[in-house]
Amino acid sequence: MANRKFIVIIIALVLIIAIMISAAIIFFTREDAMWLFGNKISTEFQVTNDIYYNPLMGFATDATSKTDVGNNSLVYIDITFREFEPEEGLYAFEQIAIDNNIEYWRSLGKHAVLRFQCDYPTDEEHIDIPDWLYEKTSGDGTNYDIEYGMGYSPNYNNEIFIEYHAKAIKALGEYFGNDDFVSYVQLGSLGHWGEWHVYYEGGIIRIPNETTRLKYIEPYPDAFPNAKLLMRRPFKAAAEYGFGLYNDMTGDPDSTDSWNEWLQYGGDYTQAEELDALVPMMDAWKTAPIGGEFTSSLSMDWLLKVNIDQTIQMLSESHVTFLGPKYPELKNESDELFKQGIDKVLFNMGYRYNVTKSVVTKSKWSSMEKVEITWSNTGVAPMYWDWPVYLYVLDNDNNILDKYETKLELSTLLPGTEKTTKNIIDLSLYENSEIKLCVGIIDPMTKEPAVMLISDNEKVDKLYIIYKSN
Missing domain, CATH: 2.60.40.10 (Immunoglobulins)
Known part of the structure; x- marks a missing residue:
């Protein structure tokens, strides 16, 4: 009987020791145990x-000027249809590169914001689409002289124009879209300055409906797979594609309030007489960039000195990453208040x-x-x-x-x-x-x-x- 108890005790001890050894092996082979x-x-x-001019954020300066860039990491490339394709099927890549100092910016490690435009108002009569395309579309558009300036607004409903626009974006992407130099593409294409609005009160043909607008949007993602794309308003397509947004009236309280209301609530698109064409995109900034430029309706002194607190509030609430090509330039080194305003703006942009x-x-x-x-x-x-x-x-x-x-x-x-x-x-x-x-x-x-x-x-x-x- 005593022997049997002794054997049971020995077996129990062996089992306990085995369990302890197994536990130790498991523990000490875990990464944490090391x-x-x-x-x-x-x-x-x-x-x-500290204020740093980090990549992909801050001010985007005019790419045509080597003297403006300073320490800024972004340059802004503006290309009109007329500049890009002066003859049908012949694209002015070499001239575009020269005019915008592209190889120079690449050598400095700068990145670019790109916008393609078909209508850029100036103080002289002109058209911003190629002459050959004007002829192909039989001048289907509106010559205007309005408060914005003078120019020509194509009829964006014209199927021939839509076809050649798609070809141009494809070619632009073949040139710019295969590396990381062009990091942001603002979908211009429609309206004055590529801002998706026209002065229809002056007799200009309205921006087209959603179905037609999609024909201008769809070529971009395929053409620029490495870039982040941005739209002027929170259209349904912007939300579906995951695009960012840009506000070209940054700093203007009324316009920025309207823009923020679009982001928060969506809304109607009066340019095309469409109800509920805009959708809420308040959280777009979490996955896609917010850009734009400072408004031209207010002076930089007012924005950066008199009203700097509200300017900063608008920037931070919008989660802005970059602004340009309209941005504050320090022209008087002794203007400390203006310098401070620039620093506050940069401090409240990007990452x-x-x-x-x-x-x-x-x-x-x-x-x-x-x-x-x-x-x-x-x-x-x-x-x-x-x-x-x-x-x-x-x-x-x-x-x-x-x-x-x-x-x-x-x-x-x-x-x-x-x-x-x-x-x-x-x-x-x-x-x-x-x-x-x-x-x-x-x-x-x-x-x-x-x-x-x-x-x-x-x-x-x-x-x-x-x-x-x-």
């Missing part, structure tokens, strides 16, 4: 109020990415090191591309020894949110070196670090140090 009792170094970084914390944990059981980085966005919008974000290993002379891609998706790092990335590196690869760990955001067009973080980290060019081994 860092148990490890040496943890945590560093916090402060967000700053402001930061590293707020890093935690580096050295494993007690191996040569592995876990690097956790907390990112935040204190701007008014995200970046709308997922540019690669790398963790770099540098030696003491700032040579890059290695890099690891993080899993950070910049497009989802919305204002007021945080995300944490985690990378595992093997210290044995660098055991004879004092190392620095840095982070950098790469522009796929230049293949170089391009984004300035709004944190007080020590940096090496545009790489931000989060840890030093010494």
Whole structure:
């Protein structure tokens, strides 16, 4: 009897030991266990109020002028149908490139906003479509002399015009649409300045109905697969395609209020006499950019000095990423109030990415090191591309020894949110070196670090140090 009890006890002990060993194996083979009792170094970084001219945001300056760009990262390319296709089927790519300094901007790593237009009012009689197309459409349009200026408004219902417009957008995309240089395309095409309105009170033929308007919209997504597309109003098509929006009356309180009402409630489109043609798109900024330019109806002094608080409120509430080609230019260096206004505008546009914390944990059981980085966005919008974000290993002379891609998706790092990335590196690869760990955001067009973080980290060019081994 005693022997039987002894055997039972032995078996029970064996089972308990086996269970404990199994549990230990399971625990210590989990990734988390590797860092148990490890040496943890945590560093916090402060967000700053610095102003940086980061890529894909800020002011978009006139691409035809090399002197206007300054530190701005965007240029604005305006092309009329007449400029682009002076003869049927012959596109003026070379001249467009020369006039807009395209190779120069590429060499500087600038990105572009593009708008194609068929009607640009000026103070002289003219037409902005090619002569051959004017003849093919038998002059089906309206010569005008109105308060906006003089020009010619095509009949956008004309099927011949629609056909050649589609061909032009396709050709424009073949030239510009195969890389990341043209990052934003504002769907111009219809109306004065490509703003989807005409002065019909002056006898000009109205903007066409939704079915016909779609024929002007549909060529764009295929032509520009890498760009973010924007429309002047929150049309149903804009919501369905996931387009961004642009407001060319930014800073004008009444016009911007109307624009925001469209975004909030939708509404009618009087230009085509359509009810409920506009749909609510208040959250469009979360996935697609908001752009535009400052209004010409008010002076820059009024916008940036007298009414700066309301201007900033309009920008931040609209979640604006870029403005141009109408933007504030500092012409008097001693005008400190104007300078401050520019800085406030730039501060309230686009993304402001930061590293707020890093935690580096050295494993007690191996040569592995876990690097956790907390990112935040204190701007008014995200970046709308997922540019690669790398963790770099540098030696003491700032040579890059290695890099690891993080899993950070910049497009989802919305204002007021945080995300944490985690990378595992093997210290044995660098055991004879004092190392620095840095982070950098790469522009796929230049293949170089391009984004300035709004944190007080020590940096090496545009790489931000989060840890030093010494």
